[in-house]
Amino acid sequence: MEHLEQVSACAQALSTRVAEVLRDGRVVVTIGGDHSIGVGSVDGHYKVNEDMILIWVDAHADINTNETSDSGSVHGMPVALLCRELSDYWPYLPTMDWQVPRFSIKNLGYIGLRSVDSYERLAIEKYNIPTFAMEDVDTHGIKSSVQHVLQQLDPRGEKPIHVSFDIDSLDALEAPSTGTPVRGGLTLREGINMMETIYATGRLRAVDLVEINPAIGTDTDRRHTIDAGLSILKAALGAPRRGTAPKGVLDLPKPTTA
């Protein structure tokens, strides 16, 4: 597992900080970095809201263990590190002592998948993880895909929501500056619609935005990718695309005579 010591130290500090912000009653936005930071942000969220549900929006499932990973990259493993049901599939990892996987895989759902390793698919089937891969998004549309996942994880609509948004869930043409781009993904409009739908529940407590890597691609690639990420965050925080009139103002300004 590459750079596990550094990844683990960073995730530990992040976990503490995320828990502080949530205890303060604020919504947490965590900007990565790669998706391994999800270990810290979800761990921190779980400490405050044990009933949280997690929506992993990604081209990849990020549920490899060190045994199943072909790459050895920790950013392909955060979900497997977090879930208590998978703890028996890990060897003892000395640098991860601080993290006890307590989050249940029953509270996890996926949207946007299209590059899933075979053992990752086995895990999804074994644990029956609510998953709207790209072909399911094609069939149902993005809004009802999100609503289905929310309905399956939390039929009564009362649990705090954590969205871990990997920019590579968007099509590689929309967000090219990322390490493991995959074509055939969500459009930016689908990403925005999804975030608006989740915001509208009033229960979004934490958002991760990860895998934006400005070192990759041209100036135009960088600009498109960062713009896309900002649009996703704005939607998650409730900015309406139709715009907002100035608060408490009822009329347009009249010309002032000089």
Ligand SMILES: NC(=[NH2+])NCCC[C@H](N)C(=O)O
């Ligand atoms: N967060 C990401 N971009 N993950 C990509 C993971 C790719 C591949 N499944 C791996 O395990 O290495």
Ligand SMILES: [Mn+2]
């Ligand atoms: Mn990811």
